[in-house]
Amino acid sequence: MAWSIADVARMSGVTSRTLRHYDEIGLLAPAWIGSNGHRYYEEGQLLRLQQILLMRELDLGLREIAAVLDSQADPVAVLREHHRRLLAERDRLDTLARTVGRTIAELEERKDEGDMAGITRPENLFEGFDASRYEAEARERWPQEYERSRRFTETLTAEDQERMQRETTAQMIRMAEFMVAGTPVSDPAVQSEVDAHYQGVSRFWTPNAAAYKGLGQMYVTDPQFRSAYDRVAAGLAEYQRDAMTAYADTRLS
Amino acid sequence: MAWSIADVARMSGVTSRTLRHYDEIGLLAPAWIGSNGHRYYEEGQLLRLQQILLMRELDLGLREIAAVLDSQADPVAVLREHHRRLLAERDRLDTLARTVGRTIAELEERKDEGDMAGITRPENLFEGFDASRYEAEARERWPQEYERSRRFTETLTAEDQERMQRETTAQMIRMAEFMVAGTPVSDPAVQSEVDAHYQGVSRFWTPNAAAYKGLGQMYVTDPQFRSAYDRVAAGLAEYQRDAMTAYADTRLS
């Protein structure tokens, strides 16, 4: 009992193109090839195809399927790993969907309010995300922490983010007042303010003493951060950095 | 104020290769190009890049991003459609993960029982899914119904599937008894049995008269189905088909 490629295609539901592809990559060769060059399949191949399709339904890659079928891998182990990947991807999409949902809601709200000239205007669209610019450097220097931070940020609503931005600005202003008043960075009031800053940062990632000092230095070095601090008060970036350094030395090590 | 490609890469966190790619596909062209061929970007480009990255975070395709930014599409509509796709894909993965989880449990159970020679033996692996073979024809002829059926099947546990297989077999045996006894297919007892069959099929998809007759014909034509019926009793496939045809004519039209 032999079937042509079209027979197998009809019986299995895949296209003949797919069967040729599986032959090409060595996943499923026909039982034999006729003198006319046609592929002929027998029951053994149908059985193998069936298993291929089952694992394909589970979204396993063709490579992994081949490994399992050729007994190069433990099916349970492969499935367990695959299961883990599926859950991770599902969670990612879930988070993503919620983020997109919030973005939609936000855009619609603005449309209703009508106080913005138009949602397609670039400078109005996604206005709340301005802070993301500061994250670029971090993404490069500490990719893992950046990733954790990003995931956390995704769970925030636009209002949360706006509120946090205002908090940050308020903190900067209070630090500027200390600076202008000539308060030394080791002063308990200043250190308490730094502590608030550290707590805020820790919502995204938890730096150790060295990392926190590095962050302080970045406020001075990085043009983006620096200009943000300079806009509040001249010299604030250095003051903030020194205060953070003192905090790191006394409280984090 | 102009930035080189590496500057922009550092600031934004993407690679220079990506920026060249965006230029290539017309998503983000540099502000101008130096006499040395180098790309130079200005604030307008940074702003556009920022929006690109935001939408990319939302997993939008570059094509769609371009359409939104060039005001060829309504952002809210695009996001809404995207949201729908995300949810659908998430649900698919969720179902899939559960299916894979059950498969793992099933495989492990068999390992514990130890009455099978080895789980990697093809004829034992995924045994519960044997019925899927019969679905191939349906997938081709009625793709939509097949899809619905597949989704339904995925919600079943392995035990459910086994039970349904036993039910099917029992039905076939009862039909074979009628056939051997010479009962005409129009006999109420036979028709009642066919009704049970129709109800069973309807859990997957609800065929109209023509489709149900087509299914009956398939039992005769398709070698897979035919051999299944022939294994129970010679001529059963035709008897079943005739009974189904009578049922379709009297009850479904």
Place this chain on the structure above:
DNA sequence: CTTGCGCTTGCCGCCGCGTCAACTCCTACG
């Protein structure tokens, strides 16, 4: 002899880049 079917091989396209390779231009250093 033509027509048509069923099959073959071969290659491009998708999507978002990563990763070479080979080259040019500019600057710094000996």
Place this chain on the structure above:
DNA sequence: CGTAGGAGTTGACGCGGCGGCAAGCGCAAG
């Protein structure tokens, strides 16, 4: 003055899983 090195360029292939098209072959019916 040459030369090394760094930053940039274009061009090409690769990834996964096929879809789809083109060109061609063998075989049977009209």
